[in-house]
Amino acid sequence: KNQVEQSPQSLIILEGKNCTLQCNYTVSPFSNLRWYKQDTGRGPVSLTIMTFSENTKSNGRYTATLDADTKQSSLHITASQLSDSASYICVVSEQAAGNKLTFGGGTRVLVKP
Amino acid sequence: DGGITQSPKYLFRKEGQNVTLSCEQNLNHDAMYWYRQDPGQGLRLIYYSQIVNDFQKGDIAEGYSVSREKKESFPLTVTSAQKNPTAFYLCASKGQGVAYGYTFGSGTRLTVV
Numbered sequence: 006k007n008q009v010e011q012s013p014q015s016l017i018i019l020e021g022k023n024c025t026l027q028c029n030y031t032v033s034p035f036s037n038l039r040w041y042k043q044d045t046g047r048g049p050v051s052l053t054i055m056t057f058s059e060n061t062k063s064n065g066r067y068t069a070t071l072d073a074d075t076k077q078s079s080l081h082i083t084a085s086q087l088s089d090s091a092s093y094i095c096v097v098s099e100q101a102a103g104n105k106l107t108f109g110g111g112t113r114v115l116v117k118p
Numbered sequence: 119d120g121g122i123t124q125s126p127k128y129l130f131r132k133e134g135q136n137v138t139l140s141c142e143q144n145l146n147h148d149a150m151y152w153y154r155q156d157p158g159q160g161l162r163l164i165y166y167s168q169i170v171n172d173f174q175k176g177d178i179a180e181g182y183s184v185s186r187e188k189k190e191s192f193p194l195t196v197t198s199a200q201k202n203p204t205a206f207y208l209c210a211s212k213g214q215g216v217a218y219g220y221t222f223g224s225g226t227r228l229t230v231v
Contacts, residue, residue, distance in 0.1 A: 009160065047224050048222030048223050106163070111158075
């Protein structure tokens with residue numbers, strides 16, 4: 006069964022500090038991996054999308070990495086801001102199968118001043 | 119301003135009632151999706167439609183129904199057969215091609231009273 010596991014489940018960091026979120030997946034055949042940011046009570050917003058051949062992609066202070074061999078991805082947040090408080094969701098897409106998405110349970114990040 | 123709109127934001131349902139959640143997009147996307155989000159869990163696919171007048175069941179379709187009479191609209195009906203309907207419902211749409219991201223609506227929170 007295809008799965009996407011994220012860790013930690015939640016974390017608290019001080020404003021200005023960096024943090025890294027992990028995503029491990031078993032989805033196969035792999036098509037692409039996306040990271041989304043979801044504010045409470047809102048829909049997810051795309052941060053990055055990476056295909057098999059890409060191993061890093063940045064979007065401002067967010068940097069995602071992908072190791073397709075070990076089926077691991079990480080999302081690094083640099084110089085965190087209070088507005089970074091949200092859930093971060095890792096989503097993996099299958100090749101064909103209608104590009105079916107498998108969602109991780111998310112990591113809830115709380116940035117404190 | 120292109121986007122995807124869900125309404126209402128909050129919805130209360132009495133036992134035994136059917137309710138319909140609205141999802142409208144003006145992105146000219148062919149594919150539309152309905153997901154259910156429960157606390158601490160990944161999004162789960164209820165129904166999806168890749169073209170007008172056609173839709174397929176997702177992983178948890180029981181107790182739900184949809185229609186796709188227009189490209190822009192993909193309403194979801196939560197029927198009385200859905201035994202545990204209290205959840206956050208997200209609608210999404212997607213353009214053609216692997217590189218296109220999914221655009222999510224802002225969600226509808228449904229509560230059974």
